[in-house]
Amino acid sequence: MRDATASEQLTWALGAERVANGRAAADTPARSGAARFPPLPSETYAVIYADPPWDYKGQLQHAGPGSADTGGAARHYPTTTLDDLKRLDVGSIAAPDSLLFMWATNPHLDQAIDLGKAWGFAWATVAFVWDKARVNPGFYTLSQCELCLVFKRGRIPHPRGSRNERQLITARRGPHSAKPEEARRRIERMFPQQAKIELFARRRAPGWEAWGLEMLEEEEEAIA
Numbered sequence: 001m002r003d004a005t006a007s008e009q010l011t012w013a014l015g016a017e018r019v020a021n022g023r024a025a026a027d028t029p030a031r032s033g034a035a036r037f038p039p040l041p042s043e044t045y046a047v048i049y050a051d052p053p054w055d056y057k058g059q060l061q062h063a064g065p066g067s068a069d070t071g072g073a074a075r076h077y078p079t080t081t082l083d084d085l086k087r088l089d090v091g092s093i094a095a096p097d098s099l100l101f102m103w104a105t106n107p108h109l110d111q112a113i114d115l116g117k118a119w120g121f122a123w124a125t126v127a128f129v130w131d132k133a134r135v136n137p138g139f140y141t142l143s144q145c146e147l148c149l150v151f152k153r154g155r156i157p158h159p160r161g162s163r164n165e166r167q168l169i170t171a172r173r174g175p176h177s178a179k180p181e182e183a184r185r186r187i188e189r190m191f192p193q194q195a196k197i198e199l200f201a202r203r204r205a206p207g208w209e210a211w212g213l214e215m216l217e218e219e220e221e222a223i224a
């Protein structure tokens, strides 16, 4: 994500009055219901792959100590409360038989299961465990893994492709918040024929529809 657009994104998503000094106003009352979302497509998809901007109590996400971006406001984006995420009508773009693959940071696991259900899916299992091959500080144990959950609506989409994809992905971390491409490749092999959309995407992957603030910017730039 380009530095210059991060605060613009925040302004767009939260409303200018809720942004102060490059930070979401943490003391803003009634955050719930305030986030804005770009319009969702009118089509339906059998595979929905989401990486929500989980809320860290109103603070912007940033790369943190040890990263190349330390000390700067680079690579940050607006975060969204669970109540706001629930307002996004993901059910409207889900085919009757569809799967929701959703990344969840470890402290947000309970919220992620809540969100998948609120979007009209039934909890299924953990699709992928991403071993980042490097530890981060943690309050309890050193943090090393992130989970991609899978939820189901109706039946598992057919026809199915690969049935022997592994759960564990070992891949070094890339840019802040970027998820390993291997997860996407495994989903593609599992469901090669189904319509697929990535929510909260940063780029448009071949064969996928992409939706999110950064896709909105891309569309606006194309129109301009």
Ligand SMILES: C[S@@+](CC[C@H](N)C(=O)[O-])C[C@H]1O[C@@H](n2cnc3c(N)ncnc32)[C@H](O)[C@@H]1O
Residues within 6 Å of the ligand: 009, 013, 035, 036, 037, 038, 051, 052, 053, 054, 077, 078, 079, 080, 177, 178, 179, 200, 201, 202, 211, 212, 213, 214
């Ligand atoms: C966790 S990041 C996604 C990272 C991505 N999966 C990757 O691998 O690079 C969350 C994304 O959600 C976007 N976002 C934040 N608030 C949003 C909103 N209100 N509507 C749509 N997208 C939003 C951010 O701009 C950010 O690109």
